[in-house]
Amino acid sequence: MSNVFILVDHASGKIANTAGELSAFGKRIGGVTALVLAEPGTGAAIAEELKAFEIEKIIIVENVAFSQHGIPAIADAVASVLASHSPKALLISTSARGKEIAARVAVQSNSGLITDAIDISENLIATQSIFGGSFTVHSHVKTGTPIITIRPSAIDFTATPSNPTIENVTVEISDIAKLVSINNIQPAVKGGRPELTEAKIVVSGGRGTNGDFSKVESFADSLGAAVGASRAATDAGWYPHTHQVGQTGKTVSPQLYVACGISGAIQHRAGMQTSKNIIAVNKDPEAPIFDLADLGIVGDLFAVLPQAEAAIIAKKR
Amino acid sequence: MKIAVCVKQVPDSWAEKKLVDGLLDRAGVDAVLNDLDEYAIEEALRVVEPLNEGNDAPIHTITLISMGPDRATEAIRKGLSMGAHDAILISDSALVGSDALATSKVLAETIKSGGFDLVFCGTESTDARMSVIPAMLAQRLGWAQLTFAGALKVDVASSKVEIDRMTDAGVESMSANFPAVISVIEKINEPRYPSFKGIMASKKKTVTTKSLSDVGVSAGEVGLATAWSVVDDAAARPPREKGLKVEDAGNGGDKLAEYILEKRIV
Ligand SMILES: Cc1cc2nc3c(=O)[nH]c(=O)nc-3n(C[C@H](O)[C@H](O)[C@H](O)COP(=O)(O)OP(=O)(O)OC[C@H]3O[C@@H](n4cnc5c(N)ncnc54)[C@H](O)[C@@H]3O)c2cc1C
């Protein structure tokens, strides 16, 4: 019996890393059924990519409404497949879109919802890290089909290929799911660096960069790291909003977080304090960021970072 | 045009938070208007102000709607002093411990009876951080969902709203007719500080308090006992061990590199 649903994220015909992660979590609970909602004619290719993971069954729903009307149409399709298949749970990856799909499906199916879990047990107890990682909470859903969104990169797993069965399903999209027209989409431009939420190392810059992120970026590149920023830096327009770390930005939990010219306001800490190792570079010995740093360098980032970069590069050779 | 703005009172985002019996200890910290809801109020004000210009009594109004304890009126006052016209507070002892599904139900029922054209929300409450209420409201009301707006255009004559939805996925331009639920991101505007005049005027504005039965929801549908999801336990994360702090004496960069190489992170 296939009995845990995972919703597959994909863009431009490529599945996201989260697909494998969700299948690894789902496997703990039962056989995994992957839900692929796609443009007409594109589902089969996406299903092919999913064979890299341990999945029992793939349900493909193709409909033009998904790209024309977005989230409400997607949620309608998910709710309808949920109703006809009654799985044990539905797992979705945490993102603006994932949470909104989950929200609408929860209302439609009268189901409880848990957002942004960092772990999930075989009996569907979800672990959440709340208030910026200051607390760990366990919770479970007691009504309907548990709908749980899971933070990206929350699991390390080895992919096991499989040969899933494929079911093509057609669904009716309701009129209220077609009220919005999407007129234009500009996909985010992916730089050469790793994704902030997926990176093993994140190097972030704040107001201390004074608008010059070049040292932060080149140090990040020497480590193969993603680049983050404080809100002071994104508000000033020095770095894109999508790179903001903190309460109203991304939550990251990498192996190493290097905060450069960042004071460590509580809202910034909320997005990074669960990192395994934290290094801070700051001119002010009293900066609160030093309270959580495993290593704090009291100094000028414009001197410290280039020296560190040179030492890393020398070692790599 | 009638606009509703959903606002929540939350523990100050600057405060350290505590849990008591798995629920946030709201009594122990300062409560403020959810910072992100200020952007929603500001955006609503920017929509109606030009339209109301030259009229003594506003034709286009903004009503704040909040579900929360009686003391949430403090947060509501802040919104009124920014310039919203009146407010509804749904306060009922049966609501304690309500989850997002119950909250969205109560808010949706309140909105239904108000004859609103648009509902504005923040993208998330800084305590719950779920970012689900706006989508749930749109689903429950059967209205257009225009969320994560980083730019907004409202055309009253044609009852049309256009937004740029800005998320990690990129920018999506989308449009819909009234009625619609809109949520705004913090990059959309810079919320004003209430002026002295605004603060004085807010004291004369009406805050209507409603009970659950006033909005037509039964106590059995909300609250901790009927929550769709429950907290089993909660624990504070152990504090980080004290690290090493060194003054850069010309070799700070080398020390930094050494640490990274020793830990074998690269
Ligand atoms: C509701 C709300 C949500 C928020 N959300 C976020 C969020 O998601 N993320 C976030 O980051 N912030 C957030 N903030 C803002 C937060 O409160 C701080 O204002 C912000 O984090 C400060 O950024 P900063 O550390 O870069 O700047 P500052 O606090 O100004 O710190 C700059 C630091 O750089 C140091 N410095 C200066 N020059 C140098 C140099 N040459 N070398 C080394 N060090 C130097 C200084 O000593 C100082 O410590 C939020 C605030 C609110 C109210």
Ligand SMILES: Nc1ncnc2c1ncn2[C@@H]1O[C@H](COP(=O)(O)O)[C@@H](O)[C@H]1O
């Ligand atoms: N109790 C509440 N009363 C009024 N509005 C709320 C309430 N809870 C959430 N909201 C609105 O929904 C938005 C998103 O909240 P959330 O889904 O809790 O992250 C907030 O920014 C508010 O606009």
